[in-house]
Amino acid sequence: MRTRITELFGIQHPIVQGGMHFVGFAELASAVSNAGGLGIITGLTQRTPELLAAEIARCRDMTDKPFGVNLTFLPSFSEPPYAEYIQAIAEGGVTIVETAGRSPEQYMPALKQAGITVIHKCTSVRHALKAERIGCDAVSVDGFECGGHPGEDDVPNMILLPRAAEALSIPFVASGGMADARSLVAALALGAEGINMGTRFIATQEAPVHENVKQALLDADESDTRLIMRPLRNTERVLNNANVTRLLEIEREKGEDLTIDDVFDQVAGVYPKVMLHGEMDAGAWSCGMVVGLIHDIPTVDELIGRIMSEAEDLIDSRLVGMRTGAGRGRGAGAPGPVRWPAWGP
Numbered sequence: 001m002r003t004r005i006t007e008l009f010g011i012q013h014p015i016v017q018g019g020m021h022f023v024g025f026a027e028l029a030s031a032v033s034n035a036g037g038l039g040i041i042t043g044l045t046q047r048t049p050e051l052l053a054a055e056i057a058r059c060r061d062m063t064d065k066p067f068g069v070n071l072t073f074l075p076s077f078s079e080p081p082y083a084e085y086i087q088a089i090a091e092g093g094v095t096i097v098e099t100a101g102r103s104p105e106q107y108m109p110a111l112k113q114a115g116i117t118v119i120h121k122c123t124s125v126r127h128a129l130k131a132e133r134i135g136c137d138a139v140s141v142d143g144f145e146c147g148g149h150p151g152e153d154d155v156p157n158m159i160l161l162p163r164a165a166e167a168l169s170i171p172f173v174a175s176g177g178m179a180d181a182r183s184l185v186a187a188l189a190l191g192a193e194g195i196n197m198g199t200r201f202i203a204t205q206e207a208p209v210h211e212n213v214k215q216a217l218l219d220a221d222e223s224d225t226r227l228i229m230r231p232l233r234n235t236e237r238v239l240n241n242a243n244v245t246r247l248l249e250i251e252r253e254k255g256e257d258l259t260i261d262d263v264f265d266q267v268a269g270v271y272p273k274v275m276l277h278g279e280m281d282a283g284a285w286s287c288g289m290v291v292g293l294i295h296d297i298p299t300v301d302e303l304i305g306r307i308m309s310e311a312e313d314l315i316d317s318r319l320v321g322m323r324t325g326a327g328r329g330r331g332a333g334a335p336g337p338v339r340w341p342a343w344g345p
């Protein structure tokens with residue numbers, strides 16, 4: 001499949017793996033890139049630019065395909081040394097960066113000077129337009145369904161994606177709620193040129209996280225995520241657990257007086273405990289509503305291969321079949337060429 005996104009990144013399939021704290025290590029990024037998608041190392045999971053350089057080198061040993069690095073611009077008091085991270089990325093020969101969080105405007109000159117293609121992840125059309133204006137090459141449009149930070153506008157992808165298509169000139173991928181061929185075909189129909197997946201990629205063989213995390217994703221359904229830190233305007237969608245329940249109680253008790261210090265225990269230093277040690281109730285960790293669509297733990301290659309082959313079937317058989325009446329749609333009668341198991345009789 002060729003789209004402006006596959007062309008821009010030089011990849012085979014229009015599937016991107018979003019940066020994920022303590023998940024986006026070289027093992028996952030290289031597996032996604034080797035399967036023809038775009039794998040992304042999470043920059044800030046590496047505590048220093050030197051460690052990021054080493055992780056980039058490790059990834060380079062595992063794949064000769066393009067991969068990227070996520071740089072999340074945090075609303076943080078002690079700002080990470082972003083300029084040095086960018087230097088490590090450039091010196092490591094990485095030519096694709098996924099930015100997220102605050103606007104990357106301040107760092108665009110350095111990124112562009114290093115010849116880096118920038119895809120900025122954002123949660124509203126106005127932020128996507130700003131990204132376009134400041135020279136980003138593409139955007140990842142993150143709907144309200146997404147795992148992580150959906151912003152404060154609460155617009156789901158069914159509306160956000162066609163709005164982005166109306167407004168943007170640069171290509172964009174649909175992010176949030178993407179899991180399978182149905183997501184990809186729907187995203188393409190809504191105007192995106194590919195998909196970005198987070199939560200779905202955690203439930204793969206190669207994701208270097210504790211087995212408890214993968215089991216939790218298998219056990220959960222689409223009603224098991226919660227929105228936390230809304231009163232702080234730093235909303236995060238997370239998987240519910242005992243500590244998230246406690247956090248939401250604190251939010252209710254404190255009301256408008258809530259500060260980050262009140263929920264510090266539930267949100268600080270959680271990721272290594274959950275992802276590396278499998279302490280599932282350690283605190284709040286990002287998870288998308290798409291968890292309801294996760295029923296297995298395939299290899300990354302199986303997952304991407306399945307998405308692409310089922311997407312082709314879906315387009316060529318189900319959709320074309322419905323248009324021409326040749327398919328096995330409801331009331332169509334005779335069995336047609338549709339081979340989409342989930343929608344069989």
Ligand SMILES: Cc1cc2nc3c(=O)[nH]c(=O)nc-3n(C[C@H](O)[C@H](O)[C@H](O)COP(=O)(O)O)c2cc1C
Pocket residue numbers: 017018019020021023042070071072099100101121142145146147148149175176177178196197198199200285286287288289290
């Ligand atoms: C466990 C986890 C950690 C994440 N960490 C980051 C991060 O550090 N930086 C970032 O830009 N996005 C992060 N994200 C967001 C993803 O890159 C992606 O945008 C999001 O998961 C898409 O929604 P989905 O989970 O429905 O696929 C994280 C998501 C998850 C599930």
